[in-house]
Amino acid sequence: MLLNEVLPLLVQYWPLVLASLTLGWLLNNKFWKGLNRYPGHWLAGYTNWWRYWDVRGRQHQWNLIKLHREHGDVVRLGPNVLSFADPRAIKVIYGLNKGMVKSDFYPVQNAVANGRRLQSLFSTVDEDYHAKYRRCVNNAFAMSSLVNYEPLVSSTVGVFLDKTQELFASTGASCNFSQWLQYFAFDVIGDLTWSKRLGFVEENKDVDGIITFLQHFLSYAATTGQMPMLDLFFAKNPVSLFLQRIGISKTVFPVTLFAQTRSNERAGQIQKIKTYGLPEETNPRGVDLLSKFAQAAHDHPDFMDDMRILSSCTSMVFAGSETTAISLSSVFYYLLKHPPVYAKLMQELDEAVANGTVEAREDKTVSWSESQKLPYLDAVIQESFRLHPAPGLILERVVPPKGMDILGNFIPGGTIVGCNAWVLHRRPEVFGADVDTFRPERWIEAPPNKLKEMKATMFQFGAGARTCIGKNVSLLEVYKLVPSFLRRFEIELEHPEAEWKTHNAWFVRQMDFNTKFKPRADSP
Template sequence: MLIDELLRLLLPYWLFVLVGATAAWLLRNKYGRGLNKYPGPPLAHYTNWWRFFDALNRTPEQTHIRLHREHGDVVRLGPNVLSFADPKAVKTIYGLNKGFTKSDFYPVQNAVSKGHRLPSLFSTTDEDYHARYRRCVNSAFAMTSLVSYEPLVDSTTQVFLSQTQKLFAETGKSCDFSRWLQFYAFDVIGELTWSKRLGFVEKNEDVDGIVDFLAKFLSYAGPIGQMPILDLFLEKNPIRLWLQRLGISNTVFPVTKFAVDQNNGRQLEMQKVKEGAEVNAASSRGVDLLTKFTQAQHDHPDFMNDTRVLTACVSMVFAGSETTAISLSSVFYFLLKHPRCYEKLMIELDENVKNGTIEDRANGVISWADSQKLPYLDAVVQESFRLHPAAGLLLERIVPSQGIDICGERIPGGTIVGCNAWVLHRRPEIFGDHVDEYRPERWLEADPTRLKEMRATMFQFGAGARTCIGKNISLLEVYKLVPSFLRYFKISLEHPDKDWKTHNGWFVRQIDFNTKFTPRSIHVQS
């Protein structure tokens, strides 16, 4: 009765009530958490719609750089969101046993199968779940495993070089290099995960529309992740998922279906691995990731199951292709935009082949071990990582309930905090002068102390316990393909005076990177 009476009294003034409630909500957002002392865009103090539309504008990484240069090391990006630019914040926010957890930004990126979310190592916010999952599969991604994966990478690399010769170098046709490199990255993931190229490079096409689906999915996840509740009305709508579980709706993520089909093709073989059959680790083609994930299922039956094996495979497609292709595109683009650096790298490469430091293999492919003997190559790769890291948004974490000190600031519990690699990588006190310029020499001129600090600040793979588990595989691809490709082809921009465009859909992919290739002799004359 009291509620009915209250409604009767307020109903004639509903507009005033609505305006008053909205004003109270906005004021609470601005002042209620004690974050109003931190500078930032005025609208960001009141609502997350500001960062949603900033992400939707597809250049939030540039916004973050600008805001930190205007306002300093701590910037408020939302009513409950702080961005930190000081590299010292990384150890606190992403350090081990600090009590931080991932925010709801990440579950937006869950794949879905039959109406059920597939929380992966990357997307789960449950730290215990993550720790158990990572223990099961960690050995598959260790640096020591690179040797077993190298034959698989070499297989795709040789096909990629051959197809580049056939489709572009011999015909003189222009190549959409970013897309072509993404095809390469996808086929490498196919080899590494299922010992089977998926046909992107051979067919020169987007197999099953996976590349375009992934681009759309990430473009969705970037903005929606700024206001995760929207996902519950859209892709992860509970009614929609319920209908899928009942079989009424057959909607399935193409990437998930793709991985299911690949796994099903190896079902009998993997059943034997589950039962403890010994895997031939001495095989010339190496042991693929599906086999290692299934071995983990045998070794950890209390946790690993078919769904988690599938999730691990799906994660390889999601995270293992886009980021590596972006990194490869960056390396080649910056070299082409800086001919002096391109020439310097070619001199290093050719001279080391000539003097026998690098093995002059018949197929021209550079081994991982040999790539580590090229200091200027390393400088080129690191500088490309620095200027164009794949991830272009905050890696969000939630402050533990008791609150914590970050760089001398007492941050209340429940606050979302994070760092953006695009900001961290442009700290002049770490990387020296002219941080917006591409200059690989900064990695060679730095003294040991400075170099250690520079490497510690690099954030392209994240940091701490949630560092990208596929980091070593990505490095293997980059450090092998770049010198191998440069031995085979001289690369030129189709439009030298035109800069590429970028699209931040959470990962900052490149557009309008069109090139031409001219064959060169892979064997340097003595």
């Protein structure tokens, strides 16, 4: 038989056979679907291991900016992955009814409960599932809901300011400001989700080690997501999940346990809401998200079950603190690195208090509605979002099977495409030649048409139907805390000459941002 003749040859010449198969695999990757016409790092066309190790280096956003500036608007990141830098691609890739779906990068970030994946709004790749889910919880995150959430945020802002005075301003102690802001953001999520701060600020510690876990998990997800198959060997190993389902393995996903523990404290109340709906008389501090998720279960009992309520709470823990803390750190850092901007913003705040635009409260806090009347504050925040957006990887989408045209490029079906906020936010034709400079005035000087184009290019919350659903909550936190903190304290860098370090673990968090505070006694 032929097999009897061929097999001995394969065994005898196995090194040559292995080398030939490897070469064939690499060449197939390189020329797959004709994507070899797009430039990039020379290894990217041959294997996804290149982008795996590049992302593992934690500086991927800078490498991608460099690649696009060197090679142009379309860069190849893997055998089947293209990055687009032209802002016009946003509407094509992320627009409604384009047939795009999320890639397998996102399920890597699924939480797990009882051996089963928790599909969240963020991580699901099923567009029909996402649409049903979003209809259930959309009202909870609408801009109109901000008025209900502001008392909850205000409560945590007040405690945060007081603890900053107690722990740092009155003692002169150095503050790891990025970490301190994450404690604030986590306690806000606790108040918004469960009407209960979680103790990060009051105790000045990482409660249950959950922040440390999240940082490790996001570091894992960022790299493993470049080759999602690896997740099936590690965190989502089918054997491990099966053993959890049948009760042999007692492994518990920490974020799931964290959210479940807090939710269980309200089990009786939540069951009543699921059965009868929210009562007409609500808490004067506002209706929290857990109550609204339970209301969604009352309104949509065929879809919004207990697992999806838990998934929604888990998502708040996952995404609700990291991105907001990064945004807050960016605002304060750029202010401190640009003293004239800092001084100009303080002048706006003082004048707003003097003319009654901002109420002269004893605790120096600023309301959401008041913050919206401060144009230079808005410019500072937008410019901080521009220079340091939270997401540091492309937001991956899969081209529909029939393929599609993206800005004159026919992209074959199944190709992963996406845009990166760091790249988009540095487009000279949109933001000016000084795109690498922190200059808030660009948001004030721009004529209406240019301002509209600039805002349409901003990508820190994504775009289209999968825009970050918690966007409004994050903006509420940022626009309230920044002016309130600045009115209460003077801030200075502990080492003014030093630059902070960034760590791109999907979200680009900051390190070595150490500050000192003192009371701003002369503020109006």
